[in-house]
Amino acid sequence: MRDIASRLLAFVQDDVCNGSVELAPHTDLLLTGAVDSLGVIRITQWLEDETGIMVDPGDVTLENFQTIERMLTYVGKQQAEQGLAAE
């Protein structure tokens, strides 16, 4: 999980936000305006590609995507539910 955590942080910070912000796992990505709607779509795709989970559109919500920590919690839950081994 640690690997995913650091790679997700790097992806969001460097790719989605173009290096314009310094992020921590608990940074509110939405209130800071750091991530826009296109960014959310890219993050969703990244999570599917890199963790193997299927993200149900109904799960793409504020609650699950507010911070990097929330995303990781969601990924962990999905990996367990979808019978995937956590990295």
Add this chain to the structure above:
Amino acid sequence: MNDARTLGELIPRAAERAADAPAVRHDGTTLSWAGAAARAGRLGAGLDLAGVRPGDRVGVHLRKSPEAFVAMHAVVQRGAIAVPLDPTAAPAYLAGVAERTGCAVVVTHDACRRSALALAAGDHPTVRTVVGLDPGDDATGVRCIGPDEVEELNPVAPVPVDPGRPAYIITTSGSTGVPKGITHTHASALAYVDFKRAAYDLEPGDRISDIAPNHFDISTLALWVTPAVGAANVVVPEPHQMFPASLSQLAADERITVWYSVPYLLTQLLDRGQLDQRDLTALRWVLFGGEMFPPQVLAALMARWPGARFSNVYGPAEVNACTVHHLDGPPRGEEPIPVGGPVDTTEVRLVDPDAADGPGGAEPAAGRPGEIWVCARTMMAGYWERPDLDAASTATDGAGRRWYRTGDLGYRRPGGELVFTGRVDHQVKVRGHRIELEAIEAVLEDAPGVANAVAAVVRRSDGADVIVAGVVSSAQAEPPAPHALRRHAADHLPAYAVPTDFLPLTALPTTGSGKLDRRTIRAELAARFQPEEK
């Protein structure tokens, strides 16, 4: 019922009619009209304390919130002129807006603390006082009037003001790269209220979505119309707009009855909003505008919400609203959805764009294209301190009436309904925002190391339009880094006009006169450019 002569009277009158009725819904809380009146009165006292006088410009630097609603009203209640600022824009860009409009005072809240203070920093800041922030070590050289201090003030009553005086300024991009300030008066805004009430049967008990950014003119429906009608304003915070499933949940929970947004958000709702799991039967009007709605997407949405009526709204921010088209049924085929016809006292004329006779000229025959001119009470007073732009975009007819030249092209269907077809210039719409490609190019060409720049709109595979820029570096210079270009663009352009990707270019085609053939390059760029898909 709308007997107000100035915007400042709207909330006090709503409070007199129905003190306890809901004014603003936000995050599960309700602000009543009496509560809104008291808060606007106290903030008004705070503005007095900050030295605001009638006619002064006041920046409103707030996220979508009850505070933003109250602040806009509080400013106009003092006879001052509200300048809504985009809290996501770069401070340098906003400092430019504040400077050009002369905002010495800005109303903000803690969520925008850093950018509000950045606005008041710098060598010669225009902004001297910030209302809504507590003082702190990070706030040097700027006076802060904190929220608790405002809370303890006695509410003040609105000051009388001539309805012909300016009330608010909407900033939009200009083709040279310098934004222009569309200045509306109390009278033009109240005429817009009349227009909306004539077009839609809005009533107390309606719950109207407040979803567009405060600096975007679509937001004025919720802002000015709700108190006039006595309807409730349902705040949709910015983060919800990124999550269609959360957005549809909010619309269902709040039982929104009137929706107004750009088509992009409705498309997102249809694609990812889990609409089959949401009860949105309270919706009775779905208004959309700002850009063209793909007919087949609209048809699918109408099938999803059979109980709602759909209406296409057309009108540049300069005239607030211009025409509407209520759909009788789902659009068939690919023909663009008409923008319809004028409402209330608004008049629209099509004029041959090459003819020099302005609004007095003859209309082209049905089906033939022309430029859209508008004569309306909803029209702006003018561009803020830009008489040159006023002269270029307005004309007076033989009867002495002012007409606004939209720069939009259209034709009339045999029944007289107007259909929008495009622009006379290079202005484009991205998610409803007006963007002048020349402005982006002019700004980028001022960046260090850039010789030429060309901007274009690209539609991504997910259906979203983004702006990309091709850049030719100066002969001697290192090619500028994308992040440096992005920073430069953000400092000078509204956030929605900052390109998402930059592509180095060489060897650009030129026209016969040796100028860059921008039209050709834009087309090539759009075709060639594949935005990053990871």
